[in-house]
Amino acid sequence: MKISKLQFNNYDFLGSKVGQNKKNAPQSGFALPLVDYADGRKFVSLYKKQDGKKPLFQGMNCSTGHFELKKIVDLECSCCGQKMIPLDVVKELSAKTEHKKGEELAHRMKIMKKYFRPIEQEVALDIADYARNHPDLSISQIVKELNAENIENLETQQKLVMDEIRETIAKFPKNDQGKLFNFVDKSENLIELKNDEKFFKRKKFIWALKQLLETIEDTPLKDELIQIAQALPNSESSASAFYAKYSRRGNNEIVRRLLTPAIATAEHIKPRSLGGLDNTANYIAECGTCNSTRSSMPYNEWFKQMPEMPENLQDYINNIAPRIARGDYPGYETYIDDIIESIKEETKGKLILKNPLKEQN
Numbered sequence: 417m418k419i420s421k422l423q424f425n426n427y428d429f430l431g432s433k434v435g436q437n438k439k440n441a442p443q444s445g446f447a448l449p450l451v452d453y454a455d456g457r458k459f460v461s462l463y464k465k466q467d468g469k470k471p472l473f474q475g476m477n478c479s480t481g482h483f484e485l486k487k488i489v490d491l492e493c494s495c496c497g498q499k500m501i502p503l504d505v506v507k508e509l510s511a512k513t514e515h516k517k518g519e520e521l522a523h524r525m526k527i528m529k530k531y532f533r534p535i536e537q538e539v540a541l542d543i544a545d546y547a548r549n550h551p552d553l554s555i556s557q558i559v560k561e562l563n564a565e566n567i568e569n570l571e572t573q574q575k576l577v578m579d580e581i582r583e584t585i586a587k588f589p590k591n592d593q594g595k596l597f598n599f600v601d602k603s604e605n606l607i608e609l610k611n612d613e614k615f616f617k618r619k620k621f622i623w624a625l626k627q628l629l630e631t632i633e634d635t636p637l638k639d640e641l642i643q644i645a646q647a648l649p650n651s652e653s654s655a656s657a658f659y660a661k662y663s664r665r666g667n668n669e670i671v672r673r674l675l676t677p678a679i680a681t682a683e684h685i686k687p688r689s690l691g692g693l694d695n696t697a698n699y700i701a702e703c704g705t706c707n708s709t710r711s712s713m714p715y716n717e718w719f720k721q722m723p724e725m726p727e728n729l730q731d732y733i734n735n736i737a738p739r740i741a742r743g744d745y746p747g748y749e750t751y752i753d754d755i756i757e758s759i760k761e762e763t764k765g766k767l768i769l770k771n772p773l774k775e776q777n
């Protein structure tokens with residue numbers, strides 16, 4: 417099948433001529449020959465023939481920023497099933513919260529609870545309690561005080577990991593151990609220092625450790641060591657690390673950070689790095705946490721790691737399908753069938769979801 421620009425322009429796109437309805441029209445990239453795409457097969461699947469005559473438009477070229485379905489308030493993540501929040505609403509909620517103190521601040525934390533992930537919930541509870549007992553303090557002052565209270569705790573968590581790192585270093589060839597131990601000694605000094613200018617940073621530590629390991633002969637112990645180092649507490653895995661990181665930040669940034677893991681994102685079913693397109697047929701709304709955890713893992717592997725995903729995906733489809741059917745999202749008419757097809761393809765037929773608005777055979 418060959419699609420020329422002329423045919424494209426004449427094509428009656430879901431009831432309205434392309435060009436007449438700019439908002440629903442696919443973006444310009446679509447009108448160009450798509451030969452540049454690495455995956456030639458996708459070119460065909462975007463234009464499916466119907467009755468052997470007219471091509472049926474499938475999916476819509478669209479940047480992740482323009483994916484409309486991630487703007488639905490309280491939509492559940494297609495992967496973990498937790499409630500998500502559109503970016504605009506994060507800004508609104510942060511603005512409503514940042515200047516609150518005392519009981520009002522505690523109340524704001526309660527209202528936003530449904531969006532918090534476990535660590536954020538723990539932090540929000542601490543903030544609420546502290547605010548009730550210290551009604552004059554702003555969020556940033558509270559986080560600073562919580563940091564002072566929790567810093568010893570963080571040190572203990574960090575040192576536990578450092579102990580494990582030392583145990584693994586002891587298994588390295590003798591002549592490599594010296595510089596590795598030396599590096600860990602220096603890092604532990606930083607942990608103990610807790611000075612305002614010099615303090616231990618997890619990311620920096622892991623980066624430097626990787627650099628150091630580059631200078632050492634290959635052994636599977638290297639990967640083991642990095643894996644252990646990844647377990648060092650960070651603001652996503654430890655409330656104490658959260659306080660340490662955000663003890664010097666402003667009110668607004670802290671509130672936003674609490675909501676960030678729940679921000680709805682457009683996730684590529686087939687990762688871009690593996691040739692996936694910026695097309696609605698390749699997008700599902702997923703929370704920031706799932707999106708960053710998955711990174712560019714192929715869907716086929718990702719869904720094996722998330723046993724609850726098939727059910728959450730079906731819930732996502734069941735939730736979205738009636739909204740599209742009642743005309744809330746013009747241009748998304750084929751969306752449900754498109755993603756069912758994309759997911760089936762990406763999981764090599766292992767995950768077959770149902771369109772609730774279609775009779776199943």
Ligand SMILES: [Zn+2]
Nearest residue numbers: 493496703706
């Ligand atoms: Zn999620």
